[in-house]
Amino acid sequence: MKAIVCTKYGSPDVLQLKEVEKPTPKDNEVLIKIFATTVSAGDARIRMGTRKTLPFWPISKIAMGLRKPRKTILGIELAGEIESVGKDVKQFKKGDQVFAASGFGMGAYAEYRCLPEDGPVAIKPANITFEEAATVPVGASTALFFLRDKGKIQRGQKVLINGASGSVGTFAVQLAKYFGAEVTGVCSTANLELVKSLGADKVIDYTKEDFTKNGQIYDIIFDTLGKTSFSRCKSSLKQKGFYLLAVFHFPQLVQMLRTSIIGSKKVICAMSNDRKEDLIFLKELIEAGQIKSVIDRRYPLEQTAEAHSYVEKGHKKGNVVITLERNN
Numbered sequence: 001m002k003a004i005v006c007t008k009y010g011s012p013d014v015l016q017l018k019e020v021e022k023p024t025p026k027d028n029e030v031l032i033k034i035f036a037t038t039v040s041a042g043d044a045r046i047r048m049g050t051r052k053t054l055p056f057w058p059i060s061k062i063a064m065g066l067r068k069p070r071k072t073i074l075g076i077e078l079a080g081e082i083e084s085v086g087k088d089v090k091q092f093k094k095g096d097q098v099f100a101a102s103g104f105g106m107g108a109y110a111e112y113r114c115l116p117e118d119g120p121v122a123i124k125p126a127n128i129t130f131e132e133a134a135t136v137p138v139g140a141s142t143a144l145f146f147l148r149d150k151g152k153i154q155r156g157q158k159v160l161i162n163g164a165s166g167s168v169g170t171f172a173v174q175l176a177k178y179f180g181a182e183v184t185g186v187c188s189t190a191n192l193e194l195v196k197s198l199g200a201d202k203v204i205d206y207t208k209e210d211f212t213k214n215g216q217i218y219d220i221i222f223d224t225l226g227k228t229s230f231s232r233c234k235s236s237l238k239q240k241g242f243y244l245l246a247v248f249h250f251p252q253l254v255q256m257l258r259t260s261i262i263g264s265k266k267v268i269c270a271m272s273n274d275r276k277e278d279l280i281f282l283k284e285l286i287e288a289g290q291i292k293s294v295i296d297r298r299y300p301l302e303q304t305a306e307a308h309s310y311v312e313k314g315h316k317k318g319n320v321v322i323t324l325e326r327n328n
Helices: 041-048 059-064 136-150 167-178 189-197 230-236 250-261 276-287 301-312
Strands: 002-006 015-019 029-039 077-085 097-101 112-116 121-123 158-162 182-187 202-205 218-223 237-245 266-269 295-300 319-323
Touching: 002 301, 015 301, 029 041, 029 097, 029 301, 041 301, 077 112, 077 136, 097 136, 097 276, 121 276, 136 167, 136 218, 136 237, 136 276, 158 167, 167 182, 167 189, 182 189, 189 202, 218 230, 230 237, 250 266, 295 301, 301 319
Parallel strands: 158 182, 158 218, 182 202, 218 237, 237 266, 295 319
Antiparallel strands: 002 015, 029 077, 029 112, 029 319, 077 097, 097 121
């Protein structure tokens, strides 16, 4: 099968299209023919493999591979069709259209991927394309994890989403509105209308206004990019408010531990869990028209390096999708 292989750390040019062995599903696995995957900022950070881009250095570097990546095929979310199933699989059958997260095992930059049936794999929402479905397992699941599970979001609360035009941010705006919050989105000038269209009650252009200095107070501040700090945001949080971080390093972990012991305002940073039940919940919201995917650009598998170059610039709106041929 064709796959984008990364045998060393570096610039997007390290990503090479190669022929690799097609996987065979184990007894409890499904073999998915991939029709779409994504390139996230996280994928680019892993590919670079530097102290600056990998959190928890040097532990993460050891886990990922010291001199070269342990996992040579990147990509952590996908959508496609089940081609075959292991003998013990009960939940899926050949021909099922699914979307899934491959997690730390990665491997989505390829024509096929095997995943366990009890993992984060679910039937694709019927009313969206494979390209749209591929953006959900990480972006939407991360937003759901932080807002619902960690931030304990409640109807009527005031929620600020920093990085509201990114993959996690676009879903976070929509989910916060679904849960009944008053939502403020922070983004650049070029993305103001997009964030408004997703339902944000207020939008702040970070190039013209610092939300930490405008006197507004929020129940939840969700930084999807890791671009702020608790010290800056603390005065903008209500008592018992939550400062949520989707991208973080060791200092933020120390702050989380400290605020868990003293103070009423809490720092929460965590790795989101990829769960089948979350995908099913999101599928229902999508089919009900409550949330939608935002796609900035699409690239064929052969141009994955170009997609990484674009994502690295830090200006994507929503998601960048990699599409694969369905009839090869």
